[in-house]
Amino acid sequence: MSGLRLRCARLLRLAAVIGIIAGLSMVLTLPATPRAKAGEPSSTPFVQIRIDRVTPEMVTTTSEPVVTVSGIVINIGDRPVRDVMVRLEHAPALTASDELRTSLDGGTDQYEAVADFLTVSPELQRGQQAGFTLSAPLRSSTKPSLDVEKPGIYPLLVNVNGTPDYGAPARLDNGRFLLPVVGVPPDKAAESEALDAVPPDTQKPVWMTMLWPLADRPRLAPGVPGGSIPVRLVDDELASSFASGGRLDVLLSAAELATSREVDPDGTVTRALCLAVDPDLLVTANAMSAGYVVSDSADPAGQLPGTPTHPGTGQAAAATWLNRLRTLAHRTCVAPLPYAQADLDALQRVNNPELRDAATVSPNDIIDRILEINSTRGVALLPDGPLTNRAVDLLSADGAMVAVAAAESMPEDTSGDEQISADITPRRVSPQVALAPFDPAIGAALSAAGSNPVVPTYLDSSLNVRIMHDSSTARRQDALGAILWRSLAPAAAPRTQILVPPATWNLQGDDAQLILTALATTIHSGLAVPRPLPALVADAAARTDPPRPPGRYPNVRGRFSDDITAVISSQMSRLGKLTAAMTTDHRTGLTGAQYTAPLREDMLRALSQSVPPDTRNGLAQQRTSVVGNTINDLFGAVTIVNPGGSYTLATEHSPLPLALHNGLSVPIRVKLQVDAPPGMTVTDLGVIELPPGYLPLRVPVEVNFTQRVAVDVTLKTPDGMPLGAPVRLSVHSNAYGKVLFAITLTAAAFLVFLAGRRLWHRFRGQPDRADLDRDPPPARRPKALGAGAAEDPPRPARLPTSARPPETRPVAARRVDEEHRV
Template sequence: MQVVTALAAVLGVVALLLLPGVAAPASAVPETSATGADPAQQSSPRFARIVIDSMTPSIVTTTSRPLVTVSGRVDNIGDRSISNLSIRLERGDPVSSASGLRTQLADDDPAIAVAGPFETLSESLAPGESVGFRMSMALSAGSGPDGQGLGISETGVYPMQVNVNGTPDYGNPAQVAGSRMLLPVLSLPPDENRARNYVDPTDETGSPSVPGLGPDGSVSADLASPARMTMLWPMAAPPQLAPGVLGGNTEPVRLINEDMARSLDTGGRLNELLKSLQKVVGTPPREESGPPSSEPPAESPAEPAPAAMPGSEKLAESMCLAVDPDLLVTVRAMSLGYEVSTNPADPTSAARPGNGSEIAGRWLDDLRWTASRMCVVALPFAQADLTSLARIGNTGLTESALRKPADIIDAILGVRSVRGLSVPALGAIDDAGADALAEAAVTSVALASNSVAPTGRRDDTGRYRVGRLTAQTFDAPITASLAAIGTAPSTPALTPKSQQVDLTDESTGSRRQSAIAALAYPAIAAPQPDSADDSGPRNPVVGRSAFLVPPTYWSPTVADSDALFATARLLLESGAATPTPLPSLVQELNTAGATGRLTDPPGVGPVGRIGSVLTSQATAAIRRNVEDSWQFEGALVRSADVAATPERYMSPLREDQLRAIRSPDVAGSAVYTHLRRLQEERIDAVASTLHRLGQSVTILDPGGRYTLASERSPVLLAVRNDLALPVRARLTTSAPEGVEIGDLGVIEIPARGTRQIQLPTRGETSEAVTIDIRLATVTGVPLGQPITLQVHTNAYGKPLFYITIVAGVALVLLTARRLWHRFRGQPDPADADRPEPDELERMLAGSGYQERRRTLQGEGRPPGEEPEDHPHDP
């Protein structure tokens, strides 16, 4: 009878466990699935969505209430009604490594350590309808009003899930919605059950109590080794300047669209980022009138700035503003007036006036004020990919991307930014990228921990010597958690498949809660003891290193930022974390003792393939464009009439090539295809502008046939320069044999003007010849179109020379013969046929003019008439 009774009891328990909607006992929960239903039904489609409004407390401390309360709503997003809706709260085991911050949320079937009872939510929910919920559960086991609790007795970061079961029309009972988040437990409030386990540390007879356990059952935070907190605050945006536009205010600034103006305006992403940051350092005073200034504002000690939020001093000390210089270049250009191109791929296309100049000027003034009160570090220009820079192999371009950004930041913001540290957008580099950093004389780099493999003992500060560089590592899963918040949640490219969370299933509240937990994780998860085995899956950064690097293009709202700042202030004020200014961190990197090597992040792939979309054809085109731009710049001359310098005039074209190789912020074939299309547009636009520059300086073709006045007459030419700066050039000629053309050397052609040139020419033939004339810069860039002249030199050449010599010799000989006969008193044979003069002729030959006149008149001859010839007398 006792056997039958026991068997009936066992069958009853089994039947109870098989009923849908009934939770298993805590001891049996770890063996069940996350859905709370049959595992075979877990692949069924989702019919509903859970929207989390809040979780209270967002971080558990000794002063928190002993209850965890979650509120929100359930939306029916399917096309069927759902009946018998029930809801419960579940938790898993605390995450043991940074990767668990994402894997616990991405796992389709996470293990459940504790689950609360299902509560009825709604009898029926039609498509498009919503139902709100609010449920609470005790932190400790057995301390809730219903005798159940989450059973949390130690500090850590715990995965939580809100699970909703129901029966869709034409379906079976199943999980219809689920939402996961993380609950950080820094310390625990008093608890009677835990107090029973307290052992006075002075009592040597009792067994040791739980670490941090107080006599009232509270559990204190581990403050023995505070986390060294350094948090970057990225301020960047995808490139917005239209390509192929020259700089120095010589051409109207063009943008590809008005997205930047919307981002800078109230409610925009960049405006929200700056407004949130001002809650830490203070808000700049507003001037009542006056246009926005394009220069750094002068300090005004007479008007103190509004104070920041209380308790923000340590937080401000730990934060550093990370700015993309391309963003500053764009916003400053906008503040001075700009246009929006109708076809960004064509630099000469039509454009319409931009509407965001005032907005850009105001935002830039606010940023200057904010930057003057905190640490600032420059990001690589336009988030250029380091591997791509190495492939292109242009030293000047590499320096423009990695070394000059700090100078740009300082010039525009009026600050002195942190030097020596590069923060690649991808978060990882390969050996080629390391060579690019070394070439630019950058000695330190911030890298994701999964891209650095320690070659010796792991370092809890996350600092390693990697070849010629020193690296400060950060946890990529924390970066992924921060990327998931805001108006445009994303998954960074370095995130392995196992850590990729479906963000479409998670609401703003759940994503924000997970980001709070990720931020707190380094201060909560204490490092393993020195004697611990380092051969496990522990990441290089675990525990007390809190170097926090959000993604470059992240989009937190003011509410998201407030929650993150509140958590950071709590950690700093409690002593679980201590502020570490970025300049101090960079200085300490020089003393890094642990060694490591670069590696491809596990589960992601080669860094060079992830971060670069550069093809071999694009590499050659960029290299050619950059070289041509440098050569053209070398031929330009600064003019007092133009504010632009040759460097400012040409640098936008090289900056366009940096924008063309920006790192992808997320992975995926669609993203790479889009970036390659933009890359081709920028390369082609720059090539088009360089061609236009070359055609803007040309020789004016005189046309027709050119006749020289003599064999040494110069050829007269005119050259025209339509550029905004003077250019130094050379003429090169090609002429046939018999024509020599002198070299004029370097000629300077004035800006937007013409210059006449006399080309020294010497002809040795009287025939028409063809002369080819070309114009090029002193650096070898061809200018304009070559011209061909038909030139007649009006010279006879060698035949005339020989004839002249022969005639001269003959004249000398004949003269010598006549003199020879005269000296000898002999008549010249050439005079043999000449008649002898008569008496009258002899007389006239010896008389004067008047006498000859009278004599001839007496003879009856006109004064000028000669006498008739008559034969000589015998």
């Protein structure tokens, strides 16, 4: 028993130990409170820093020698944060354009502190915020400073430290931005000795060209053919965009001010600036100025003609904005974007020459007609997508062309000390197309500026940064640094720069003015020389180096699927054949091409790069679906009127009556196809021009039978595309054909024979068989009787036939009496 008790005690102790170990393991496996080491960023967001102001935005020789940064720290976590502190840090000047992006994210080893931490708040509760202001001298020999000794682009960082509840002190967030230093100002108040100004090096100025975009995403409702008045828009956002303070008004106002005679008397900024205009925006604004309606439905499927609408409110604003643009266009360069900012790579996969010309050739004519100018020709602007092999093939079909597109990103040269930026040297990419590239890092910095930052699809993934994390002020500083970097880097080659913002740039008023001020500062300080876009195009087109095609599509993000391009290709084929059959309405002057032009433009709008990359395929599918339904309706609007009964043909040559209906706004050429049964011959009417409305027809036919048959009638275009729905007619013919004709001839010949025989017998005085039932005529008496001639015995008196009793008169006698009466 003692042994048994001992074993039980041991088992109990073992069970207790196992329970303790299990409890500890459960505690260890529970989610732990995030803890971050001091000096390292936390993976869990607790606070966020927002930089609201940097003074000065651009440092020049006339600026104050002190930089001031203001902002706020916001508690965005799920717990209080204690001892919130901030500190300003700096890094050396950038030496490669790729650092315009890479210095804004990733590691912080290159940054050095300017001063000690400044406590912002002893404690921040959830949702609370606290402001801060940090100042530091540009340079100093006796106290901490930013160590700015010469012009350049300097990265700055505001470090935020704190202690989250249940955590340890850690670096919780940081805000980074670029500080462009065009010239180092003097510091007369230096404690040891006065510091003189350091001007920029202007011995190697940069040839500068900047595109200023005026574009918007497609606003015209899909599936509405030409001639529809008033035009229909999907929304009324353009009304506020054209109005004072709107996005397009801000862009236009900034360009007007920068190129005015008061601000730019010598026209240097005007020569460097070129308006990149989307012809689709001009078409929309021009239509709005004549009055328009807005669809009540936000769903593209509910925006077809006939759906509810309400009047638009931007007619006056659109007319005013368009007139201001006409005035500006007469004193500066204007170049077209692809129509509706269509993706040329996807357009080449559609493989439709008519659509290609509408995207790359017609925009010049549209701009010239609406703005009453001569726009720059021979150039294709690609501000939002890469130049691919397919895009080059599409442009090559248009003849000599210069493409302004992003250069291919080049990897860092790890074998040397210097980094290699993107190659922006102009080159030829095909015998017909030359490339004038711009730096993708600089383009990405410009794309991030404004209230709606975007990451362009041409940007390599290695240059992506957290643009949504940075404030609009920080992103504006990055754009200013990108504009000035090449001018302030004398070693950067080549000494050319093309500034290409995104087409749908969304800038605030201050952003637009500061960016154009940076452009003017670069030129007026001698760091850059204006290079008009026509001169750039001419120089690139004159290159004779061997063609070097572009690389592959660098990013699948935003690529239109092959299903979308296949649908557009099919719809364009049908629409082209229908348009070829249309003619001009002489009453209104509307042509077939004008009538279907909005539907072709809808195909380009479906391929627009103005919408976010992640939503492109979905929006394209919706638009093509609506346009496809409209094309089906156009084909169904030209049809044969179904009589709903049967036709009876009196003779074998009776025509077949039909009625055609044209529900289009223009005449159309059609052909009738009649599937006649054997024994019926139909005369081909050839090509019929069918005007809008109804047209009665009489189709000549020849029938050789007497019966009821079904006749199928189809309406087609001259090249064989079916129109409307086929109609089956029930036709009854009374014609007997050749047999009836032979019987009729035989009867007529027999009647002629009988009549001729009677006349012959009467002429000869011979009785005819038809007169056998009549009494013979009385014999003729001689005029004088000779001697011995015996007289005929007297004949009994004959009563008149009418005096005889009816029952005693023979039938033959009654017939003779009737004939005599007649």
